[in-house]
Amino acid sequence: MLRAPFVIVFNLLRLLRYLWRWLFFKLGRRLARRRQLWVRLNLGTRRAFGPAHGLAARFQRQESYLQLRDDVDRLASSPYVKGVVLVCDDFAEGAARTADLRELILRLRRAGKRVITHTHALTGNDFDLASATDEVLLTPGGRLYLFGRRFEEIFAAELLEKVGVAAQFVHIGPFKTAAHRMIHNHGTPPQRLMMTQLLETLEQERLERQATSLALSPQTLDAAVSHMPLDARRAQAMGLVGPELHRAQLKDYLAMGARNDGFIPHPELATPDGPDERRAETNSTPAERQPVDLRSAEDWLASDPGPFQPTPLFRRRERIAVMDLSGMIVMSSTDIPGQSAASVQPSEVLPTLNALRRDPRVRAVILHINSPGGSALASEILWEAIERLRREKPVIAYCSDVAASGGYYMAVACDRIVCQPETLTGSIGVIAGKLALPGVFENLHLHVEHRERNPVGRFQSLSAPLPERALANLQQDARAFYRMFLRRVGHARQLPRRRLHRYARGRVYTGRDALIRGLVDELGGFDRAFELACELGELSAERADLHFTSHRRVSLPALLRRQVRAELPALSTLDTLRTATALLRQEQLLAICPLRPANASPS
Template sequence: MVRLVFVALANLLLLIRTLLGLPFRLLASRHRPTYVRFRLSGDLAYRERRRSRWRWGLRGVAPEPATVSSLESFREALGLLAKDPRVQGILLELEGLAVSSAKKDELVKQLMAFRSAGKRVVGWAVSVDNLGFQVLCAADEVLLAPAGRVDLVGYAAEATALGEGLARVGIQAHFVRRGAYKTAPELFTHERVSDIQQQTLEAFLDERYAELVNAIAGGRKRSPEEARALIDAGPYSAQRAVAAGLVDALCSEAELPARLTPRPPEERKKDEEEPEEPLEAMESWLAALPFPPVKWRPLRRRPKLGLISLSGMIVPGRGSSGPIGPKTAGSDAVVKAVRAAGRDKRAKAVVLYINSPGGSALASELILEAIQRVARKKPVIAYVDQVAASGGYMAALGAQEIWSSPHAVVGSIGVFAGKFEASGLMAHLGIHRTLLTRGENAGIFSVSRGFTPHERASLEAEVEETYQAFLAHVAKARRRTTEEIHARGEGRVYSGTRGLAAGLVDRVGSFEEACRYALERAGVKTERFELALYGGAERRVSLLQLLLSGARTHLYAFCPTAWALTEQGGLEPRDRFD
């Protein structure tokens, strides 16, 4: 009853504010923009985080008015503009766009839906790379600044082997692994990159390259052969990009209004000494609507969908979230978040967002057990848009279904363990250590020597036991035999598409589709729902702490490095969904 009173008062205030502004909006409606400007920059959130306006003032980092903050807000804005007969289209500015492949696909999908409503999309950039150019290929017209560039060069990935370099400074890496495809220790043990590591990377390069070729062929109306030739001839200056047909024309930012909304010659001559007004952002269009959409407070609360983030290397304890030092997912923090989502009666279902390359086997199993308990009470869907491998994949097994984007990294069912020996480095520095033990394996963690035959045998047995337990977890969750999972295991990694074919993934789709499906499994069918994030890291950890902890023998369920292919071959983890 109290809620009804507050909702009624809130809606009454909204109505009064709307009516008071009506005369001003009627005056402004005659000048409602025909093109609305949007700016895509950095990484976009999946959904809007509600922030107080005054926080921007304190931080001094308020974004430009046209900057898109989330895929959700962009989709809603395009939906409103598509219904306005006065609106001809949008201007899409790209500046340093850095989203995952899954988010890029969602942007392209939204732009194509907007075009199908009879509206135009005009893309503009100063400098654009492979990712940004794929987004621009979804536009009707592509414009580039006269001093701009199109860094269309294809994809590269650099694999590194540090074995010889570590040996030169007196450090030896001693690792035991289960599976020829569990190549993570090779970074420290091998002098050269192995054939298996190279083949693994090339499989992902082939998929990303094919996607880039298809985007250029479809967007610029070229054959696949012509698209590949265009990539081979990159990068491009602005003039070369126009000549090659990658962009339609060169246009400075100041010239954009005149190009999109041309005026009669007499008006241009009259105002030729006055600068063109910049294109309006979405806020200006909304302010010029006589009856803008009002977000009325619903009498009933929206359905609540729980969201749990498992991002970074999985470690025991609380984990960390930076900004200084690497991001880790602590088992204590994640388990607490899972339990909180399970206890919340308003959360009808849970989405487990995973962007983790794995980590501690023990911590991964603790997280898996917690997720399994919640999944017995309510629907839990795991979603991967970048990487869920080994420990990350193990955690996903607790969900009823695993969803993935097409180019995410999944799998890597395997185990390795080891330590670094620094006896050579200590001798070079004049450091002398004497190891005294009581017990055959008492010195197994020592960095002053390698493994004894007895210690290595013990470690191999533990790694094998952990691997068999991993196989059993996957076999049970995926309803397969351990032999079938072993054939897909031993460290093999898959893209989301290949993981679907291998039976390691249930569906390939978007984050929004996974959210709606989770609610549908709970019997809730709605496009509007409240996304509630549970948990978060409680402290920070430095890179030095991780390196020091790596000097001891640990069991890992996967390589501690998450990677994403870029046009420069960079390996960079990132995630954002809030």
């Protein structure tokens, strides 16, 4: 009862503020009623899945995917917005996240908004995104660099041997290939088979989707690769893009209507050879132009008050909780670079899962999983915590770019697994081992003396390789965890052990292939995961409040390090090497997925 008077006063103050904003907004739209409104939406660079909280929010340069999803809903429902211009410079999302962004574009188009892409160049997944829009405009001088997917692996076993590094690994399953590049000089037949099938499946998925969007045949699109790179005019002649246009000419182009040959660039903005050619093709005059108001999405959404939503008087709205599990899976004691920003640790995740389990407002939970794996022990601890949550509330796993090995281990604890056709998943297997540097110490004339009671204790030594007995023990231990991995998956997916073993052995699948084998439940994006959560939580999607819950505790020094890495991309490669070394020295791995989910090469 004490809550009611405070909520009433709070709602009255909010209503007064809303009415003040609404008055000025309506006045502004009244004055601009003769102008068609277009909104510019920037989709460049990689986005975090959910918004940061606290101090970390000040270091998040771009809004998250969940915030972008809300923005698109507001743009789609706005009666004032005629269309949206997407700017895709420096696009860096993975294939599965790109599929989610394509769905947002289609949502705008279904709402009657025209969507146009403008970019300086198209190199991979950005073309996949752009093909979902009504029209693609390329800057004169811009190029298409669509060379198709390409997986490249460098095998360093011979080099490591020459410099004196001993790579000692055991792996359960011939397809568990994360360490193959350090212990083999060439790819093994199972590895080549897996990589070839992944490449063919991903390419076929891409070609069919883009061919449908562009009204071309998959064969035509596939053949276009041999002509790359393409300039804007040749790409237009092949039906891949629309007219070439500088960004400063967008208002003029939109004023004459998209796909209108009557567009006449402003004389001060036109290219030397552009206006005359277009004037010769049309009898249109500048009088036909309808003025355009082109505003950034950030400015427009800040000015648009939207509908007024009062705070409930006695009870807060029931919610669907969303939690992001992205990054390497590690124990808290593992010291890896940037772990506070890009890792999944039980010490951080478990308290949040327990809070969601106790919160009566939470009807269901969506776990966004984007992890290549990591520590076997940490994966088991997280599996148990998710399983305990699932016994009380529905839990949906939405697997994004990659949910392999330890990432898939977490997913099987959920009620349903949803992923995109391009998601890399599976990799049911175990790998363990170490790198030793005896030859390096010798070449550097460093003399190492050690005392030991048993040679098995060399596992954490950089200077001494493991004896055969220790490797045999490691192999036996990895097999024991592999059997437990199979039990977890077999019980969750209701698959016989013999059949599951054929699907396992460390093999990585695309989402579509995983669905055929019963490893996932559905193909779809985040919206489908949200629908399932509402359905299992017995909650209307219109009434459900989507609430993002963060488990990350980020210190100020970690945030500053993250900013430095963003400014110096070369450090990310060094971090990767240090991360792998730290994990292999300290923990048994379910594995690190050997594939990079986001543009391993231009696709």
